Amino acid sequence: MKIARETLQFILEVCKSSAPHEFAGMLSASGDVITEVIVVPGTESSDESAVMQLFxxxxxxxxxxxxxxxxxNMTPSGVDLELFDKKGVxxxxxxAPFDLKSWRCYDKDGIPVKLEVVDYEFKDENDILFE
Ligand SMILES: [Zn+2]
Structure with missing residues (x-):
């Protein structure tokens, strides 16, 4: 699994601007490259948690x-591990401080995994949608 550099940068930026509140979202991929972050409507965010209403x-x-x-602290909490197990891989x-080194990737069991950062060419799909 890989992640597009721009997507990672976007994630770090929104995390930074949400602080001291938590940011939470879902990831979507094109092929094996994570290219999109979906912010879940109704996400309640505080400085302790961001509860996503998955429904x-x-x-x-x-x-x-x-x-x-x-x-x-980039270690998953007990609640995090429950979510990891339920939703996605x-x-x-x-x-913090949300720079290119201050993030970790985990699998569904909370085991750290390597996520390669790649340059990905985004096709502007919105152009087609709004024509
Ligand atoms: Zn957490």
Missing amino acids: MLPNIHTIGSVHSHPSG VHIIAG
Whole structure:
């Protein structure tokens, strides 16, 4: 599994701007490259948690989740591990200070996995949608 550099940068930026609140979203991929972050409507965010209302999830295929830990501790909590197990196969936790080194990726069991950052050429699908 890989992630597009722009998508990762976007994630780190929103995590940073959400701090001290947590940011949470779902990930979607094109092939084996994570290219999109879906912010779940109704996500309640505080400085302790971001509770995603998964039933609000738009009807699109997601492969995992992303959320921030403004504390900077990038270890998944017990609640995180429960979510990882339920929804998707790749789970990113970004921790303060939200730079390119302050994030980790885990599999559904909470085992750290390597996520390769790649340059990905985005096709502007919105152009077609709104023609
Ligand atoms: Zn967490």
